[in-house]
Amino acid sequence: MQAVTPTQNLNSSIIRPSKPRLNQLTRFAVRCVYRSDSVQFPNGVGSSRADWQSSCAILSSKVFSQDQDSGDKSNPPSASDHLAAAVNGHKTSIDLNLVPINKNKKLQPPSQPPPQKPLTITDLSPAPMHGSQMRVAYQGVPGAYSEAAAGKAYPNCEAIPCDQFEVAFQAVELWIADRAVLPVENSLGGSIHRNYDLLLRHRLHIVGEVQLPVHHCLLALPGVKKEYLTRVISHPQALSQCEHTITKLGLNVTREAVDDTAGAAEYIATNNLRDTAAIASARAAELYGLQILADGIQDDLGNVTRFVMLARDPIIPRTDRPFKTSIVFAHDKGTSVLFKVLSAFAFRNISLTKIESRPHRNRPIRLVDDANVGTAKHFEYMFYVDFEASMAEVRAQNALAEVQEFTSFLRVLGSYPMDMTPWCPSRGV
Numbered sequence: 334m335q336a337v338t339p340t341q342n343l344n345s346s347i348i349r350p351s352k353p354r355l356n357q358l359t360r361f362a363v364r365c366v367y368r369s370d371s372v373q374f375p376n377g378v379g380s381s382r383a384d385w386q387s388s389c390a391i392l393s394s395k396v397f398s399q400d401q402d403s404g405d406k407s408n409p410p411s412a413s414d415h416l417a418a419a420v421n422g423h424k425t426s427i428d429l430n431l432v433p434i435n436k437n438k439k440l441q442p443p444s445q446p447p448p449q450k451p452l453t454i455t456d457l458s459p460a461p462m463h464g465s466q467m468r469v470a471y472q473g474v475p476g477a478y479s480e481a482a483a484g485k486a487y488p489n490c491e492a493i494p495c496d497q498f499e500v501a502f503q504a505v506e507l508w509i510a511d512r513a514v515l516p517v518e519n520s521l522g523g524s525i526h527r528n529y530d531l532l533l534r535h536r537l538h539i540v541g542e543v544q545l546p547v548h549h550c551l552l553a554l555p556g557v558k559k560e561y562l563t564r565v566i567s568h569p570q571a572l573s574q575c576e577h578t579i580t581k582l583g584l585n586v587t588r589e590a591v592d593d594t595a596g597a598a599e600y601i602a603t604n605n606l607r608d609t610a611a612i613a614s615a616r617a618a619e620l621y622g623l624q625i626l627a628d629g630i631q632d633d634l635g636n637v638t639r640f641v642m643l644a645r646d647p648i649i650p651r652t653d654r655p656f657k658t659s660i661v662f663a664h665d666k667g668t669s670v671l672f673k674v675l676s677a678f679a680f681r682n683i684s685l686t687k688i689e690s691r692p693h694r695n696r697p698i699r700l701v702d703d704a705n706v707g708t709a710k711h712f713e714y715m716f717y718v719d720f721e722a723s724m725a726e727v728r729a730q731n732a733l734a735e736v737q738e739f740t741s742f743l744r745v746l747g748s749y750p751m752d753m754t755p756w757c758p759s760r761g762v
């Protein structure tokens with residue numbers, strides 16, 4: 334294994350846990366990643382199918398609220414109106430091959446079985462599972478923080494371990510999972526850039542976020558003492574979150590990166606390594622039979638990782654609770670584009686919670702020729718912005734319409750409820 338520093342790109346570590354996880358081999362099936370579709374967004378925001386789906390969601394939420402507003406409560410429809418006019422809540426004129434209604438027969442309340450309840454908009458909105466277990470893909474093995482985040486986002490879900498972030502995206506695209514839960518940033522370690530790049534490359538939608546307090550432990554085989562240790566292994570984010578504490582503990586160790594924290598614990602247990610410790614959760618210690626040498630070794634007690642939940646379809650944005658919207662954009666050139674974009678939000682009193690820039694993969698460099706001085710190489714970026722508003726709000730729609738005027742590319746990654754769970758920095762997982 335190679336020694337690493339926390340800032341290196343560490344996705345390709347050599348330690349692989351032995352438990353079966355979704356991996357590259359599961360990529361056998363047809364790749365059903367949506368590619369450059371040509372549907373034009375009516376208001377001009379982007380041109381992809383994903384944008385179109387987002388706009389559909391926005392439109393249906395408007396229709397929903399209009400329906401609610403315009404309902405004539407003084408004259409409720411009769412039961413026969415319902416039966417004749419609606420099939421599962423939808424008016425229909427097409428032949429659905431249903432048993433014909435005998436108009437002459439007096440309408441009787443049906444005995445057995447009770448009539449099927451029409452689907453309502455709330456049945457469709459949060460999850461497609463309707464009682465069955467949600468399958469949630471995450472990167473890592475059982476005991477990883479991502480697994481805990483999946484459990485927080487979808488209690489009682491079936492968590493599906495994947496060996497890479499990319500595989501978690503594909504698990505959803507190939508219908509092996511219903512959702513993916515992926516870390517995007519940590520309060521100490523910063524952004525998980527890989528996932529920002531993957532959000533752009535894939536066509537999944539952000540449908541929610543969870544913030545997980547991350548409480549790290551130093552784990553080793555039973556009987557191992559701190560003095561025996563020559564190396565500490567963990568996920569690069571975890572290594573960086575504990576950098577100072579590991580130094581303060583006086584350990585004479587090298588730090589090495591692996592795919593995930595729990596995978597590190599499992600690796601030590603499987604290979605009976607008495608000179609190696611892992612940074613991982615207390616749950617990982619329990620799962621892989623390790624002892625906790627030090628508890629709470631993150632450099633800050635309030636260490637939190639933010640995860641996003643991804644789905645094939647966007648959710649319908651609402652205005653009855655705090656929402657966040659994530660977008661990504663690029664611009665060709667021009668003066669003060671970033672300033673103009675940010676003003677579009679500022680003038681509407683919309684708070685930005687995050688800005689991240691990543692290299693523009695398709696066009697990383699722009700050459701600017703100056704006859705006198707030579708050629709300057711300008712780096713090109715994709716800008717990711719999170720703002721506190723719902724796409725169901727007119728001010729957010731107007732802000733984006735304005736942003737679109739200055740940008741060459743704009744995509745709404747998702748409009749989703751903010752995680753508002755009370756702050757509790759104590760014990761995480």
Ligand SMILES: O=C(O)C(=O)C[C@]1(C(=O)O)C=C[C@@H](O)C=C1
Pocket residue numbers: 472473476477478479480516519525547568570571592593594595638
């Ligand atoms: O390795 C894990 O346990 C993970 O879930 C990954 C991950 C990350 O990528 O940031 C998640 C939360 C912690 O910040 C450390 C690691």
